[in-house]
Amino acid sequence: MRTAVLVSGRGSNLQVFLDAWTQGTLAIEIVAVGSDQENAQALERARQAGVSVRAFPLGAYPNRRAQERELLGWLKDLGIELLLLAGYMRVLSGEFVREAGFPILNIHPSLLPAFPGTQAQRQALEYGVKVSGCTVHFVDEGLDSGPIILQEAVLVRSEDTEESLAARILEVEHRLYLEAVRLLLAGKLKRSGRIVTVI
Amino acid sequence: MRTAVLVSGRGSNLQVFLDAWTQGTLAIEIVAVGSDQENAQALERARQAGVSVRAFPLGAYPNRRAQERELLGWLKDLGIELLLLAGYMRVLSGEFVREAGFPILNIHPSLLPAFPGTQAQRQALEYGVKVSGCTVHFVDEGLDSGPIILQEAVLVRSEDTEESLAARILEVEHRLYLEAVRLLLAGKLKRSGRIVTVI
Numbered sequence: 001m002r003t004a005v006l007v008s009g010r011g012s013n014l015q016v017f018l019d020a021w022t023q024g025t026l027a028i029e030i031v032a033v034g035s036d037q038e039n040a041q042a043l044e045r046a047r048q049a050g051v052s053v054r055a056f057p058l059g060a061y062p063n064r065r066a067q068e069r070e071l072l073g074w075l076k077d078l079g080i081e082l083l084l085l086a087g088y089m090r091v092l093s094g095e096f097v098r099e100a101g102f103p104i105l106n107i108h109p110s111l112l113p114a115f116p117g118t119q120a121q122r123q124a125l126e127y128g129v130k131v132s133g134c135t136v137h138f139v140d141e142g143l144d145s146g147p148i149i150l151q152e153a154v155l156v157r158s159e160d161t162e163e164s165l166a167a168r169i170l171e172v173e174h175r176l177y178l179e180a181v182r183l184l185l186a187g188k189l190k191r192s193g194r195i196v197t198v199i
Numbered sequence: 200m201r202t203a204v205l206v207s208g209r210g211s212n213l214q215v216f217l218d219a220w221t222q223g224t225l226a227i228e229i230v231a232v233g234s235d236q237e238n239a240q241a242l243e244r245a246r247q248a249g250v251s252v253r254a255f256p257l258g259a260y261p262n263r264r265a266q267e268r269e270l271l272g273w274l275k276d277l278g279i280e281l282l283l284l285a286g287y288m289r290v291l292s293g294e295f296v297r298e299a300g301f302p303i304l305n306i307h308p309s310l311l312p313a314f315p316g317t318q319a320q321r322q323a324l325e326y327g328v329k330v331s332g333c334t335v336h337f338v339d340e341g342l343d344s345g346p347i348i349l350q351e352a353v354l355v356r357s358e359d360t361e362e363s364l365a366a367r368i369l370e371v372e373h374r375l376y377l378e379a380v381r382l383l384l385a386g387k388l389k390r391s392g393r394i395v396t397v398i
Contacts, residue, residue, distance in 0.1 A: 111330055114313040128394045130350040131310055133330060151329035153352035158396045195327045197357045 001185060003028040004080045006071075006088035007035050011042020013086035013107060016174045017181075018049045026178065027185050031078050034071060036090055052078075058090075068096045075100070084181070085139060089118070094141030103184065104139035107177045109169045111135060111151055116144035121166040130156050132165065134173045136180035138196070147194040149180045200384060202227040203279045205270075205287035206234050210241020212285035212306060215373045216380075217248045225377065226384050230277050233270060235289055251277075257289075267295045274299070283380070284338060288317070293340030302383065303338035306376045308368045310334060310350055315343035320365045329355050331364065333372045335379040337395070346393040348379045 020026035033046035038055040061067040085106040110120040112135040124132040133153040140146035219225035232245035237254040260266040284305040309319035310332040323331040332352040339345040
């Protein structure tokens with residue numbers, strides 16, 4: 001399945017997919033990696049794996065809509081069939097999601113609907129939760145609000161810092177995101193409204 | 200520790216505390232059970248255990264404040280040192296919480312801050328989460344918003360109904376609420392702002 005990944009940062013989840021692809025353990029071909037950040041570390045990872053990369057910095061466009069149209073046009077031209085967000089720090093518009101025509105997945109470092117948006121791990125620690133986790137979901141036009149595919153809990157420890165909690169959640173993210181894509185490729189995700197069932 | 204329990208419904212969590220008290224497995228004395236519902240099944244459970252019960256139906260008072268004042272006066276007269284909410288369907292005011300002077304705990308059938316308020320299990324199923332759970336927390340004037348003492352995750356199954364999910368969460372509630380009270384009695388809960396640490 002012709003797959004693109006959108007990133008803004010380090011790209012550790014991107015790396016998991018690059019590895020799975022190059023090792024042939026997942027039936028995807030990573031065709032392109034896009035970013036809103038020209039200097040995202042993730043783009044370097046993609047280049048090293050021989051993947052075509054392109055940045056769509058918001059400042060280069062008159063508005064967000066124009067940036068999205070160019071991004072979507074690029075993905076369509078490449079014949080993308082699956083789009084994975086991996087730390088992409090922009091909310092896609094409803095127009096983008098509707099016109100895409102291919103599934104868009106995202107992973108988020110909390111048990112949604114708790115702690116959407118940025119710094120989810122810090123939000124969780126400041127709230128004082130004892131259980132957090134991560135969520136793989138289909139992307140809709142909202143902020144981390146789309147139908148949930150998989151979730152897994154991660155216990156918060158009293159000695160946790162934002163970094164230690166983020167690191168423990170990230171380990172689970174890598175496994176969970178792969179599993180969700182594997183289920184999707186195997187045709188095992190049944191979606192009805194906002195309910196996603198693994199069949 | 201002289202303990203009162205507030206209820207509105209069936210009182211299954213109340214029963215757990217009544218049992219622990221009568222069996223001598225928890226160092227509390229259940230002095231009184233109050234309710235905003237005159238016909239709550241929980242009141243019958245309390246009567247059967249020989250506990251003094253009293254209803255404070257909102258309709259019998261000019262306003263909520265008057266109801267709360269009478270309820271608080273009753274608890275103070277009884278020398279209550281600990282108040283447990285067990286399915287009490289009213290939010291206590293900030294005035295009540297501040298003037299109480301004793302700790303007030305509540306249990307809620309979701310991983311707060313997700314799905315506060317009524318029908319948390321239905322909210323969770325309708326959202327489509329894969330992980331829910333329950334939360335024991337100190338009560339503040341907000342809706343299920345107080346500092347979290349303990350949480351435990353419960354997996355949502357694809358075949359779950361509101362009833363089956365509620366039943367599985369309830370099993371955990373019974374254990375978790377007891378454990379939280381045990382930690383409180385043992386002086387093992389350290390509270391700093393909204394962060395509660397088990398020491």
